[in-house]
Amino acid sequence: MSGARIADAVAAASSRRGFLARVGAAVMGVAGAKTIGSLVAPGEAEAYHFCGHIYTTDSCPHPTGLPRIDAKGLPLKAKSGRPVDDLGRYIDATGAPVDEDGNLLVDADGTPLAHATRTRVCDATAVEYDFKPHIDGAWYRCCGGHVRKLVDCCGHVKHRVNGDKALTGYCYHGRKVFCVMYYDTKVKC
Known part of the structure; x- marks a missing residue:
């Protein structure tokens, strides 16, 4: 390696510009990895x-x-x-609100909840x-x-x-x- 190249390498490794170049390269590498990782069929x-x-x-x-x-x-x-009804609840064929298993939703007294629009x-x-x-x-x-x-x-x-x-x-x-x-x-x- 010539003296000029050695001097450039030392400057790049120790100067602010060299540091920023390394940080920039690292950021670009991370961004590229994220882009490649996000590709889907x-x-x-x-x-x-x-x-x-x-x-x-x-x-x-x-x-x-x-x-x-x-x-x-x-x-x-x-x-x-x-x-689902306008409240986001599952409904059955009659429009009555039901749980995920299809059971009628009821209030604390066991009365079926009212239908929503x-x-x-x-x-x-x-x-x-x-x-x-x-x-x-x-x-x-x-x-x-x-x-x-x-x-x-x-x-x-x-x-x-x-x-x-x-x-x-x-x-x-x-x-x-x-x-x-x-x-x-x-x-x-």
Whole structure:
């Protein structure tokens, strides 16, 4: 090694610039490792906040969190796909609140709890945020081995649920996307 190279190596190892270069390289290495560790198979990514959704529009408000709906737009528990009421409780075929095992929920005296309403997620959102709701178009992705239908809750709005400027998305007639929901089909992909 020549004298100049030895001097550069000593300076790089002991100077502030050399120290910052080593710290910068370490930070880039950690960032790269995190990026590589976060790669997943196509079609299975949780993306922004649920599988199949990769843009910035947030979920529609939902009684249990993630905006899973049935074919009629009514709320389902995301993990199990079971129907829930507007309070987020599981319900049976009659709309009565039940526990995870399907037993009627009762009060301290053993009286079954009253039924709660069950409202379409987009409709409930529109009431909460004061706009006329429309379900216009949709798009599809493969999630968990089945086709997922992603649905825009549209209205004549200027901003999305998360406060950003509203986009057209799959909305028609001058309406814009307010929030998004999803329906899991039984179609394999």
